[in-house]
Amino acid sequence: xxxxxxxxxxxxxxxxxxxxxxxxxxxxxxxxxxxxxxxxxxxxxxxxxxxxxxxxxxxxxxxxxxxxxxxxxxxxxxxxxxxxxxxxxxxxxxxxxxxxxxxxxxxxxxxxxx
Numbered sequence: 835x836x837x838x839x840x841x842x843x844x845x846x847x848x849x850x851x852x853x854x855x856x857x858x859x860x861x862x863x864x865x866x867x868x869x870x871x872x873x874x875x876x877x878x879x880x881x882x883x884x885x886x887x888x889x890x891x892x893x894x895x896x897x898x899x900x901x902x903x904x905x906x907x908x909x910x911x912x913x914x915x916x917x918x919x920x921x922x923x924x925x926x927x928x929x930x931x932x933x934x935x936x937x938x939x940x941x942x943x944x945x946x947x948x
Contacts, residue, residue: 835860835937836858836859836860836861836933836935836937837858837859837860837937838856838857838858838859838931838932838933838937838938838939839856839857839859839939839940840854840855840856840929840930840931840939840940840941840942841854841855841856841857841942842854842855842929842942842944843944844942844943844944844945845944845945845946845947846921846925846944846945846946847946847947847948848921848922848923848946848947848948849920849921849922850921851917851918851919851920851921852916852917852918852919852921852925852944852946853915853916853917854872854915854916854917854918854929854942854944855913855914855915856870856872856913856914856915856916856931856939857911857912857913858870858912858913858914858931858933859912862909862912863887863889863907863909863912863913863914864889864890864909865889866889867889867934867935868888868889868933868934868935869886869887869888869889869933869934870886870887870888870889870907870914870931870932870933870934871883871884871885871886871931871932871933871934872884872885872886872903872905872914872916872929872930872931872932873929873930873931873932874927874928874929874930875927875928875930875941876924876926876927877926877927882896882927883896884896884899884903884905884916884918884929885899885903885905885916886905886934887905887906887907887914891907893905893906899918902918902919902920902921903916903917903918903919904916904917905917914931916929916931921946922946923946923947924946925944925946926944926945926946926947927943927944928941928942928943928944929941929942929943929944930942
């Protein structure tokens with residue numbers, strides 16, 4: 835089964851850029867058919883889809899975040915990256931990576947605070 839492992843800074847100051855990594859194992863991120871999603875859950879709220887990067891490198895970001903969020907990959911490391919600029923406390927959440935075939939990472943807590 836595909837395994838996903840998120841990592842990130844934990845605490846980010848407002849206006850800074852958040853950068854998260856998702857290490858994928860047991861399959862290549864370029865395997866045909868895979869969509870690799872970033873999803874977050876803010877305290878007391880439901881899951882919010884942020885965007886995805888497809889196995890062929892195509893990306894799509896939620897329109898409300900498109901001016902601040904970018905998704906990329908490092909195929910040599912088999913990793914995905916989410917960058918979110920100009921963060922505010924409203925970006926405080928647990929961030930997950932997820933594959934369209936059902937695998938989830940354990941999530942990484944990000945708190946935006948000065």
